[in-house]
Amino acid sequence: MSERVPDAPADSPVEPHPPADGADDARVGPAVGDLLELAVGAVAAGGACVARAPDGRVVFVRHTLPGERVRAVVTAATRSFLRADALEVVEASPDRVERPCPYAGPGRCGGCDWQHVALPVQRRLKAALVEEQLRRLAGVHRDVVVEQVPGAADGLRWRTRVQFAVAPSGRAGLRRHRSHELEPVDACLIATDDVEAVGAEALRWPSASGVEVVAAGEQRLVHVTSRGSSGRAVRTRLPEVAAGVVVDGRPVRGPHGVRHEVLGRRFEVAAGGFWQVHPGAATALAGAVLDALDPQPGERALDLYAGVGLFAALLGERVGPTGSVLAVESDARACADAARNTDDLPHVRIRTAPVGPQVLAQAGAPDLVVLDPPRSGAGLEVTRALAALRPRRLAYVACDPASFARDLRVLLDAGWTLGALRGLDLFPMTEHVELVALLEPPAQA
Ligand SMILES: C[S@@+](CC[C@H](N)C(=O)[O-])C[C@H]1O[C@@H](n2cnc3c(N)ncnc32)[C@H](O)[C@@H]1O
Numbered sequence: 001m002s003e004r005v006p007d008a009p010a011d012s013p014v015e016p017h018p019p020a021d022g023a024d025d026a027r028v029g030p031a032v033g034d035l036l037e038l039a040v041g042a043v044a045a046g047g048a049c050v051a052r053a054p055d056g057r058v059v060f061v062r063h064t065l066p067g068e069r070v071r072a073v074v075t076a077a078t079r080s081f082l083r084a085d086a087l088e089v090v091e092a093s094p095d096r097v098e099r100p101c102p103y104a105g106p107g108r109c110g111g112c113d114w115q116h117v118a119l120p121v122q123r124r125l126k127a128a129l130v131e132e133q134l135r136r137l138a139g140v141h142r143d144v145v146v147e148q149v150p151g152a153a154d155g156l157r158w159r160t161r162v163q164f165a166v167a168p169s170g171r172a173g174l175r176r177h178r179s180h181e182l183e184p185v186d187a188c189l190i191a192t193d194d195v196e197a198v199g200a201e202a203l204r205w206p207s208a209s210g211v212e213v214v215a216a217g218e219q220r221l222v223h224v225t226s227r228g229s230s231g232r233a234v235r236t237r238l239p240e241v242a243a244g245v246v247v248d249g250r251p252v253r254g255p256h257g258v259r260h261e262v263l264g265r266r267f268e269v270a271a272g273g274f275w276q277v278h279p280g281a282a283t284a285l286a287g288a289v290l291d292a293l294d295p296q297p298g299e300r301a302l303d304l305y306a307g308v309g310l311f312a313a314l315l316g317e318r319v320g321p322t323g324s325v326l327a328v329e330s331d332a333r334a335c336a337d338a339a340r341n342t343d344d345l346p347h348v349r350i351r352t353a354p355v356g357p358q359v360l361a362q363a364g365a366p367d368l369v370v371l372d373p374p375r376s377g378a379g380l381e382v383t384r385a386l387a388a389l390r391p392r393r394l395a396y397v398a399c400d401p402a403s404f405a406r407d408l409r410v411l412l413d414a415g416w417t418l419g420a421l422r423g424l425d426l427f428p429m430t431e432h433v434e435l436v437a438l439l440e441p442p443a444q445a
Contacts, residue, residue, distance in 0.1 A: 029055035030074050030082060037090065040068045043125050045133065045402060047113040047431030048083070059084050062177070063106050065093035065117060066125075073106070076178075095121040100156060101189040101429075103174070110177030112190060112429035119155045123148065123425050126433040130401045130423055137405035138412060146423035146433055151280030155428030159191045161277045162200075164211045170204035172211050190429055192279065198222060198243050207233035213243070214271070216258040221246065223271045246271035257337075262286050265313055267341050273334050274307040278426040285372075285397060285436065286314050288422050292395040292438035293368045295319050302363050302391070303327040304355045304371040304378075309338030309348070311370045316345035319368075323347060326363055330354045360385040370395045377403025380410055387414040387441070394439040404435055415442030 030036055030053050038051035040061055048060035051072075063086040064070050070086035077083075085106035089096070097118050099105060104115035114122050123146040134140040152158035164172035165182050173182040187196055194215035200222070205211050210225040220243035226234040231248040238245060244255040249272060257270040262282045269275045276282050289311055295301060295318035303312040306327035316325045325348040329335050335352040342348040353359050355373070360382070369391045371378055377400060378386070386394065387410065394411075398404035408418065419438035426434045 029053065029057065029077075031077055032074050034074045035071055035087075036074065036084060037069065037071050038084070038086075040064045040066060040070060040086075042066050043129060043431070045129060045431075051084075053082055057082050061086055062113060063116060064089070065095055065121075067091075068093045068096070103183055103185050103188075108176065109174045109183040109185065110179065111174050111188070113177075113431055115429050119428060122155070122428065123423075126425065126431065127423060129431065130433060130435065133401040133405040134408070137402060138408040140405070140408065140412070140418060142418075142421060144421065144423050146425050149278060149280040149284045149424050149426055151278060152428055156189050157192050158278050158428060159188070159195060160216060160279055161212065161214045161275070162188055162191045162195050164200055164213070166205045166208045166210055170206045170208070172200050172203070172205055194218070194220060198241055200241075203239040203241065205234070205239065206237040212272075214258055214275075215243075216260055219255060219258040220244065221255065221258055221271055224248075244271075262310065263314060265317070265341075267308055267310060267313070268337055269308050270333055270337055273337050274331075276426065281424070281426045281434070282310055284424050284426070285434065286310060288424070288436035289370050289395045289397065290314060290318065292420060292436060293370065293393050295323075295368055298322040299367040299392075300364060301325045301368040301370070302366040302389075304369065304382075305329065305373045306334075306338055306350070307372070308334050309341040309350065311372070312338060312348050312350070313342045313345060315368070315370070316342055316348040319347070321347050325349070326351060326366070328353055328355050328359055328363075355382055357381055357385040360389060363389065365389065365391075367392045368394075370397065372397035373403075375400040375403065377407050379407070383407040383410040384414075387411055387416065390441045392440075394441075396435075396437045396439060398435040398437070399432065401433065401435060404437070408437070408439075411439055416440060417442075 040049045040051050044050050048062045049064050051059040051061050053059050059082040061072050061084045069091035071088040072084035072086045075083045095118050099115040101115050103109040104112050126146045127144040130144045166172050167182050173184040195213050198213045200213050208224050209227045212223040214221045222243045223246045234247050245252040260267045297320045299319045301315040306312050306329040312325050312327035328351045335350050338350045417440045422436045424434045
């Protein structure tokens with residue numbers, strides 16, 4: 001049984017390419033619901049594989065692997081392409097495995113697209129996707145390795161934050177792919193045991209539209225979003241949970257945030273604040289950024305899209321009181337956390353503002369820049385402004401290879417050099433990957 005829910009969860013996986021579906025195409029050819037037998041080719045951005053329909057249209061096929069032959073049902077049809085779900089595998093790839101999760105598969109939970117792919121192969125496919133975007137959008141030919149990150153050896157039980165959607169009945173579940181339908185689940189296999197200990201799936205959440213569960217070890221927090229505007233109906237009928245509770249951003253019961261430790265420093269993150277979901281992510285990213293930038297005492301650093309100050313604090317320690325760090329972040333709550341997380345480092349300044357040419361023009365002449373933008377990337381304007389700042393080194397942390405490759409082209413055109421490029425597998429069982437790139441400016445004339 002499925003239930004309809006109104007809104008997509010904030011962090012549900014997205015397929016950046018191809019563009020959103022158009023209306024069903026009326027021309028003769030396969031239509032939604034038709035079954036096709038397809039020879040499956042390479043994986044495409046978004047995690048589906050590419051095949052050709054009998055009428056020549058490209059088909060993006062989910063639940064398959066390169067080299068397979070499958071029978072697939074068409075799930076969307078536009079003038080230029082089709083989407084399909086592989087229902088039956090006629091010739092299987094040697095890289096296919098039994099899905100560990102009973103809720104994954106065609107028409108089921110949309111959270112993990114690659115449960116049927118052997119874990120080392122997932123990383124090879126992600127590397128191939130990054131290589132293709134670099135080639136296509138930046139003109140860069142580079143072999144990429146996607147590294148396993150400590151904390152999820154089997155690719156399961158790594159999500160320290162899970163966003164559940166809530167049906168009108170009050171039941172929490174996970175969304176189906178590109179759908180408002182809810183897949184009721186008893187447990188999520190990629191959630192950590194600490195997240196599952198809250199038991200959100202078994203409880204009822206009357207008048208709620210979403211429930212986010214965050215857990216860092218024994219510290220657990222539930223952030224409930226109400227269907228109404230006041231949140232009163234949610235607050236009066238909250239189920240018993242062994243966790244702090246926040247409703248629509250308003251604290252109801254403590255604790256109201258969680259603490260993390262990274263490279264010997266403590267970080268506090270309030271409900272709704274950004275923190276990487278993989279338990280090994282913050283340490284792996286911080287290590288990669290510090291390795292790339294090699295900060296020296298007395299240097300001036302700029303941390304853009306700073307979140308709760310992860311990189312700003314660690315850079316602040318390295319550059320010391322003779323140096324300085326300016327952290328720029330648009331979310332006021334994250335800035336409040338960042339200020340608390342750096343309050344022992346008076347040479348670290350937090351600025352609440354959107355990153356843009358104006359902010360960069362006031363940033364002085366930094367020696368080091370780290371930027372960690374959302375999926376859309378920094379964009380052409382910001383990247384051009386960064387190129388003009390000419391820091392000694394720049395570390396670009398990217399969760400979308402396509403937007404990164406677009407921004408990288410801007411820096412390369414301005415004479416910059418791409419140094420080390422690391423791929424980190426922060427999202428096992430999905431096609432998502434995180435990149436950390438070192439960039440250096442052209443030598444001064
Ligand atoms: C991927 S997170 C990175 C956070 C941090 N570097 C970390 O690793 O924990 C991106 C951050 O950028 C912030 N953000 C999004 N758009 C922004 C903008 N235009 N200007 C400044 N910050 C922005 C978000 O609020 C979020 O905290």
